[in-house]
Amino acid sequence: MSWQTFIVDFFTYGILLYSVALLSSYVFIALYSVGITRDHLRKNTFTDYRILASSDQLPGLSILAPAYNEGNTIIENVRSLLSIHYNNVELVVINDGSKDDCLQKLIEGYNLYKTDHFVNEQLSTKKVRGVYRSHNPVYNKLIVVDKENGGKADALNVGINIASKDYIVCIDVDCILEQDALLKMALPFMEHPGKRVIASGGVVRIVNDCVVKNGKILKINLPESFIPRMQTLEYIRAFLLGRMAWSRMNGLLLISGAFGAFDKEIVIKCGGYNHKTVGEDMELVVRMRRYMEERKEPYKVTYIPDPLCWTEAPNSFQILGRQRNRWTRGTIETLWFHRKMFFNPKYGFLGLVSYPYWFFFEFLAPIIEFVGFIALFFFAIFGLIDWVVFLSLFAFILSFGLLYSMFAIFIEVITYNQYNRTRDIFKLILTAIAEPFIFHPFVVWSAIKGNIDLVQKKNSWGEMTRQGFAKPKTS
Structure with missing residues (x-):
């Protein structure tokens, strides 16, 4: 056997075996998610959230909303959060040195005054410059904190120090929550006797091109622009299939930073958010799970399939690239910080399944795919490719990806059906067809750049410019 043949066979069979393992995991995850979504929908039909909304028995929630240079939309965003249906709640808006x-807009818009509010500094943070409350009793649930700039993680830690409730809900201030989002998010913390629910997440959807007024969605539209529509399909797959399956196995490692609820006591015992990573949301969940595993305490991390939170997705490849670059760096940093768990039976399912899956199929996947592209290029130049076999495998991979996306769209239609017009479903199918040729290669390249930036110790967050929400048209 020549060295050329050996190299070709090594890459061919190695990538083939890796692909079979990856695709098999996708099939399992997709099918495994159906049961928990079905059970959740059935249980929801017997739950009257109108009664729950006024109940004094609900756990106390502190909404933490960091804000940095949000002057253009902050009044409307806070108004939206204050209108959420929940009785035992407070809203803590943290101005991170904007x-x-x-x-100033918050002070004027909500008639705020500076108080002598005691800050219990259980977590070390940048200096708090002032805590504000409103003269208007209508806004008695609102607390505004002004602090020196320290980044999102530092701002959230300040919010944790300020929060007076037992559970914290961390959100992006520009997100839009469904009116019953907090009610649904609170239920898991009451439903699992014998197991402490330390964190819970909910489905995040794309708000681009939806009609929004006064912080509420009046009409749900599928994004017209190509890039947000690609992300809409991606979010449907990730949340309805991936995270629901991992929640059912109690192996979830990530709750979206846009919207997640946490047991404040455990968060504080774990040291709060880590400001040394750009993936502070994932890192906190992994650290909380590791804390519970090391103390042999029964616990659970849950996920809710209901669309609870709507966020604006990047509308350009430049902004999208910065986002995916940051996500990659955050994933690698989290895996590195907690490398002790890798195939460590001491951590049970977390160490033997969840961590290895993220290592092999989230961290390594774009690297292996990129190396495969490079190898394909050189093999083609030297005439070392069996094109019949290659094209057959390529067609199979494309077909599998399309069928997987179609399955996700099908699950969306038979469950929540947010995009209920026939033309929207048709657009999602066309998006699934185009994704492997445009969106996916770009995401892979952004992940590679994230790896490179991490090696070069580039730790910037990356500016996320937003266009704002669509308004109702007037005649």
Whole structure:
């Protein structure tokens, strides 16, 4: 056997075996998610959230909303959060050293005054410059904190120090929550006797091109622009299939930073959010799970399939690339911080299944795929490819990807059916067909750049410019 043949066979069979393992895991995850989604929908039919909304028995929730240079939209965003149906709640808005008029607009818009509010500094943070409350009793649930700039993780830690409730809900201030989002998010913390629910997440959807007024969605539309529509399909797959399956196995490692609820006591015992990573949301969940595993305490991390939170997705490849670059760096940093768990039976399912899956199929997948592209290029130049076999495998991979996306769209239609017009479903199918040729290669390249930036110790967050929400048309 020549060295050329050996190299070709090594890459061919190695990538083939890896692909079979990856695709098999996708099939299992897709099928395994159906049961828990079905059970959740059935249980929801017997739950009257109108009664729950006024109940004094619900756990106390502190909404933590970091804000940095959000002056253009902060009044409307806070109004939206204050309108959420929940009785035992407080809203803590943390102005993270904004350079615009964000704080001034909050002071004027909500008639705020500076108080002598005691800050229990259980977590070390940047300096708090002031805590504000409203003269208007209508806004008695609102607390505004002004602090020196320290980044999102530091701002959330300040919010944790301020929060007076037992559970914290961490969100992006520009997200839009469904009116019953907190009610549904609170239920898991009451439903699992014998197991402490330390964190819970909910489905995040794309708000681009939806009609929004006064912080509420009046009409749900599928994004017209190509890039947000690609992300809409991606989010449907990730949340309805992937995270629901991992929740059912109690192996979930990630709750979206856009919307997640946490047991405040465990968060504080774990040291709060880590400001040394750009993936602070994932890192906190892994650290909380590791904390519970090391103490042999029964616990659970849950996920809710209901669309609870709507966020604006990047509308350009430049902004999308920064986001995916950051996600990659955050994933690698989290895996590195907690490398002790890798195939460590001491951590049970977390160490033997969840961590290895993220290592092999989330961290390594774009690297292996990129190396495969490079190898294909050189093999083609030297005439070392069996094109019949290659094209057959390529067609199979494309077909599998399309069928997987179609299955996700089908599950969306028979469950929540947010995009209920026939033309929207048709657009999602066309998006699934185009994705492997445009969106996916770009995401892979962004992940490679994330790896490179991490090696070069580039730790920037990356500016996320937003266009704002669509308004109702007037005649």
